Amino acid sequence: MTEANVTFEHQAGFEAGEVSGNVRLGKLEAMYEELFAEVIEDGVITVEERKQLDKMADNLGLDRMRLRKLETALQAAYESRNRIVIKDLSDLEPGPQSIQPLAPATDARTQALERRIKALEAKIKDLEVELEDARAHISIDIDLSDVAPAPAVRSALPEEDPADLARRVRHDPRDDDSLHALYRLYEKRNDKDAQYLVAQVLTFLGSANEAQKALYEQHKTVGLIRPKAALTREAWTRLLFHPEEEPLVGEIFSVVVSAVLVGRISALRRDKQLVKLEADKKQDPESSTIQAVRCFHWAAAILGMRSPGLYLAPDFPGAVEMVPNIPPASRLGKLSLSGRSAAELAFLAGRHLGHYREEHFVKLLVPDARGLEEIFLAALSIGNPGLPLSAHVKELVVPIAKAIEPILESPQVDQLRGQFLRFVEEGGRVNLARWGTSVDKTCARTGLLLSGDLKAAENVFALETKDKSVVDEKMNDLMSFLLSERATKLRKQLGISVG
Secondary structure, X not given: OOHHHOOOOOOOOOEOOOOOOEOOOOHHHHHHHHHHHHHHHHOEEOHHHHHHHHHHHHHHOOOHHHHHHHHHHHHHHHHHXXXXXXXXXXXXXXXXXXXXXXXXXXXXXXXXXXXXHHHHHHHHHHHHHHHHHHHOOOOOOOOOOOOOOOOOOOOOOOOOOHHXXXXXXXXXXXXXXXXXXXXXXXXXXXXHHHHHHHHHHHHHXXXXXXXXXXXXXXXXXXOOOOXXXXXXXXHHHXXXXXXXXXXXXXXXXXXXXXXXXXXXXXXXXXXXXXXXXXXXXXXXXOOOOOHHHHHHHHHHHHOOOOOOEEEEOOOOOOOEEEEOOOOOEEEEOHHHHOOOOHHHHHHHHHHHHHHHEOOOOHHHHOOOHHHHHHHHHHHHXXXXXXXXXXXXXHHHHHHHHHHHHHHOOHHHHHHHHHHHHHHHHOOOOOOHHHHHHHHHHHHHHHHHHHHOOHHHHHHHHHHHOOOHHHHHHHHHHHHHHHOOHHHHHHHHHHOOOOO
């Protein structure tokens, strides 16, 4: 298969397996959320607006109690962000007469009280500004004991000791001596797939000898990988997740991520920043002739996931971007619509879909560590309302918890209770900045698994930054992964291993 005739199709007999891992949220409730967001935009719910909401709920067949919980969450998020209290006039009995504006006060006592009220209101505004400035300097420290691991020291054990070689290449995947020794070890063991992966790394680094180059050229993927089966949920968590990605953190985020998505959409709509996707730009992966579109559909099936809705956005300067929506969608920019090889597209698709897993999706919505910390603490406080928090942290976290909890079902709250207990049992500490970095590494490894091409991964990284040191650091992790037992086990499960 050549680059010109790549079809992004699976081989005959491909076992798709169970589809899992995607973020879930009801489409009908999303329509109600959109209407409710428009209703509360002015801070008031009128009798007519309440009738309109109730009519829509009835037409869509939605549960009123469930919708009241959704309203409570959206209202809490709106009030927290805009520092106002929404007035629901639909709960008030209409009076016999319309309320007339009060005439201006004429007596000195009332006028003095009005002047005092205005002075206090001005003082409140000044205090709110000071509070916002103070918040900008607050940081939440969840992990005080995080210490960087000591650098690995080369052992005096024999060169061919497998455990020693594994440690050496994990610490420095560019160490020529260790790579050549590892190649010889796999050659003696007749482990063809592991031998091929070492040869690929050596060839990428320009350090391969003629025999190693020949082995790599003999077995390298031409076009795309042709797996026999899809990745399982267990393979994701046991083999593909980066070793520093703490699974419990992702499990906690997966419980609340749909509520965070609803809040994010509501906030963007309020601020007039919600990206509007044009219906005519949506692509059908079954009939589309665009390579990037077909690649995402192909990649999702291999990863045991559903591909998001894909929209063409040639004016978007990047390659691919998640667009908050219900369900979430992605737009394909100019960097993915032209000039990319099949391997580069496979890397882009695998990496992007890795972020779509429910354990990781919150990072697309809230990319900064501080935001992740606030949501994480809010989730823990739902699991244990008695969670001790300092006053300034509570002020940040409680409004978020109030916006999340009403959307959760009882089983999800029970999950958070159990996860809180596990979190405490496991030490009660987490470094969310490190967790976020590990998620990015997991997703890059997903892209490499699909593309099978280190050079393609490097090309994609180079599109995103001109800082070679950043690119090299990312490539070091991918090479370490490719040289690990995890990679050979994953390749074996997919049915793409050599030999």
